Amino acid sequence: MIISEDARAKLGPQTIALVTSINDDESGLIQFENAINLCKRSVGKAKIKVVRVNGADGRISVNCRTKDIDARATRDYEPIDSELIFEHCEISKVIAIPIMNNPEHKKDVSFEVELYNPTGSIQIRKQNKTIVTIMNDHDHTIMANRMRLLVEPNIDKLRVTKTTWRQQFTDAMNANGGDLETTTFAHYIGDFLSFLWKFLFAFVPPTSIASGWLTFFISFVFIAILTTIVHDVAAVFNCLVGLEDSITAILFIAPGISLPNCHVLSLI
Structure with a gap:
């Protein structure tokens, strides 16, 4: 694009754009974006991102399921065992797992989410599991207040x-x-x-x-x-x-x- 001097146009502050070229020649690999995910109990949902890397050709699917660690299904979170479908050139999906906001549970607990059973020519990478830790809001608030009192200067x-x-x-x-x-x-x-x-x-x-x-x-x-x-x-x-x-x-x-x-x- 050429701008003539007569137009009296000027460049704005954002003059550089990042362009990502998606590889659509291969099906790619599937994995979790993060190995560990933190979620406060009051938020209501744990959002876990699954990404498709090194290719995005074709329509593929993969199953995901939850497993207890010290968190308990139906008590701390709602278990899932579902299928994720990636359309052609789609490179990410978000799994939303409902979290039970039970005020009686005062300690942090964790559960695991696993990817399995890929279909098509897709493969699962090494990071096929992620741990979700449900943080107690009460402990988080107490810790934040203590830190505020420690670092708050006497002006x-x-x-x-x-x-x-x-x-x-x-x-x-x-x-x-x-x-x-x-x-x-x-x-x-x-x-x-x-x-x-x-x-x-x-x-x-x-x-x-x-x-x-x-x-x-x-x-x-x-x-x-x-x-x-x-x-x-x-x-x-x-x-x-x-x-x-x-x-x-x-x-x-x-x-x-x-x-x-x-x-x-x-x-x-």
């Missing part, structure tokens, strides 16, 4: 954004940000040692103002002031004690600037 604790200056000062003047239930002795010690920095950094505008840009720039101002203070204090201490500049830089200036700055940057 309030993870949230960095502070809405007001008042909230920032409240968090700064309370141990562990006011979360006393999880506060340990180590929290009290750490908050006591860093109280001055926490109080000063609470003056940084909250990130709710100007989309956080004001917090970003004011934080750099605080970092510059802090760096100057630490540098001057370290220089005076160096003169009094007589340490080398390199030792003073490693022991006092680097920790004195880096640790408080981490608290400032956490506000951004």
